[in-house]
Amino acid sequence: MRHPARALTEDCGAGAAVISLRDAALSYGERVVWSGLDLDVRPGEFLAVLGPNGSGKTSLVRALLGQRQLSAGTLTVLGRTPRKGSRHIGYIPQQTALPVHATLRARDLVRLGIDGHVFGPRPRTRTVRSRVNEALQSVGAAPYADVPVGLLSGGERQRVRIGQALATDPRILLCDEPLLSLDPHHQRAVTELVDARRRSHGTAVVFVTHEINPVLGLADRVLYLARGGHRVGTPGEVLTSAALSQLYGTQVDVVRVRDRIMVVGAPDEVVDPAHHPELPDGARS
Ligand SMILES: Nc1ncnc2c1ncn2[C@@H]1O[C@H](COP(=O)(O)OP(=O)(O)OP(=O)(O)O)[C@@H](O)[C@H]1O
Numbered sequence: 001m002r003h004p005a006r007a008l009t010e011d012c013g014a015g016a017a018v019i020s021l022r023d024a025a026l027s028y029g030e031r032v033v034w035s036g037l038d039l040d041v042r043p044g045e046f047l048a049v050l051g052p053n054g055s056g057k058t059s060l061v062r063a064l065l066g067q068r069q070l071s072a073g074t075l076t077v078l079g080r081t082p083r084k085g086s087r088h089i090g091y092i093p094q095q096t097a098l099p100v101h102a103t104l105r106a107r108d109l110v111r112l113g114i115d116g117h118v119f120g121p122r123p124r125t126r127t128v129r130s131r132v133n134e135a136l137q138s139v140g141a142a143p144y145a146d147v148p149v150g151l152l153s154g155g156e157r158q159r160v161r162i163g164q165a166l167a168t169d170p171r172i173l174l175c176d177e178p179l180l181s182l183d184p185h186h187q188r189a190v191t192e193l194v195d196a197r198r199r200s201h202g203t204a205v206v207f208v209t210h211e212i213n214p215v216l217g218l219a220d221r222v223l224y225l226a227r228g229g230h231r232v233g234t235p236g237e238v239l240t241s242a243a244l245s246q247l248y249g250t251q252v253d254v255v256r257v258r259d260r261i262m263v264v265g266a267p268d269e270v271v272d273p274a275h276h277p278e279l280p281d282g283a284r285s
Contacts, residue, residue: 016079017042018172018204019064024073026059033059034225035072039232043171044202046195048215048235051225052268057208060225061176064206065091078171090165090203092175092194095154095182102150106160109149110135113164135163139193155186162193173197175207179214187214212239213260226266239263 017040025035033056041047049057062068063075066082075081078088090113110132136142141159149157158178165173175194179187191207195218198205207215222238224231226247231238238244239261244252253264 018078019206020074020076022074024063024075025071026056026063026068027071028059032071032228034228034230037073037230039223041172041204041206043204044198046198046205046207046215046218046220047223048212048219048221049206049208049223049225050210050212052266054268055225055227057225058176060223061091061174061206061208064172064174065089087168088171090168090170090173092158092161092165092173092178094177095158095180102148104149105146106141106149106152106156106163107132107136107145109160110141110163110167113167131167135167136160138166138197139163140189155182155189158182158186158190159193162190166197169201170203172204172206175205175209177208177210179209179211184214187211191215191218212263216259216261 019039019041021037021039024037024039026033049060051057059068063070064077064082066077066084066086077086082089111128113135114128114131133142133145136145139159139162141156141163144152144156144160149160152160161178173194178190178194182190191214194205194207197203207219209215216235219235221233222231222235224238224244224247226244227249229247231243231247233243239254241252241254244254244263244266248266250265250267252266255262255264
């Protein structure tokens with residue numbers, strides 16, 4: 001892509017932080033989703049964000065995208081307050097169903113990743129076309145570049161979304177549950193693509209997932225959110241019965257079977273609807 005490859009050295013933690021949170025908190029009305037969060041994410045780092053439903057993983061992504069303000073503390077992304085539509089941030093959303101008759105082709109979706117950011121003069125058509133082709137190629141989606149996205153399988157569509165997110169050669173890749181409803185084979189394909197990118201380009205990765213195992217061998221560090229609290233550290237430091245029991249305030253067991261991990265006995269996030277003063281009855285933005 002446009003920038004020369006930012007090859008990673010052994011110490012993938014080197015370099016100034018691209019994301020910095022200091023004593024950060026995020027609330028909806030009176031409900032504090034998380035607080036006291038101190039975190040630096042460095043170029044090329046793979047940070048897995050784990051936690052039960054409602055623990056605030058997506059809210060963190062929204063804050064990083066500049067879509068949600070912190071209620072306390074500070075957040076800088078690439079040295080400044082995050083703002084919407086930054087081309088330095090690639091975003092891979094959750095799988096969403098697309099209508100079969102959607103006429104947008106895979107290459108159109110990727111092109112949106114480039115044009116969608118541009119407020120000033122548009123890049124030249126030929127430049128855009130070759131960038132789109134490069135992005136599709138890099139994620140193995142070139143064979144179905146001209147197929148309407150509504151006809152693609154979940155795994156194929158997710159490749160195209162990654163291509164879209166990478167089309168501007170972002171310095172940070174935010175992935176919000178990109179593995180949902182993918183089978184293990186496609187989960188591996190998605191995580192390997194993301195991992196290859198951070199290794200070749202030094203892209204920092206924030207990877208929100210419910211499923212620990214697909215990212216276990218890749219994550220440098222884990223941010224585990226639960227019950228308004230959090231733990232940050234290497235997978236070996238955070239994913240232990242002692243650390244998670246302390247976080248949940250009750251006995252939780254981290255069970256290892258061969259190279260897989262299961263968290264057993266973790267209570268669901270308890271959400272009191274009375275703590276959602278922003279919401280009209282039954283609604284959610
Ligand atoms: N716009 C909003 N207004 C009020 N409350 C909200 C809003 N968005 C999220 N919440 C609440 O904030 C909490 C955290 O939500 P968030 O979506 O960040 O959690 P999550 O960890 O991503 O959950 P999941 O794993 O289910 O996607 C939840 O209790 C949710 O209901």
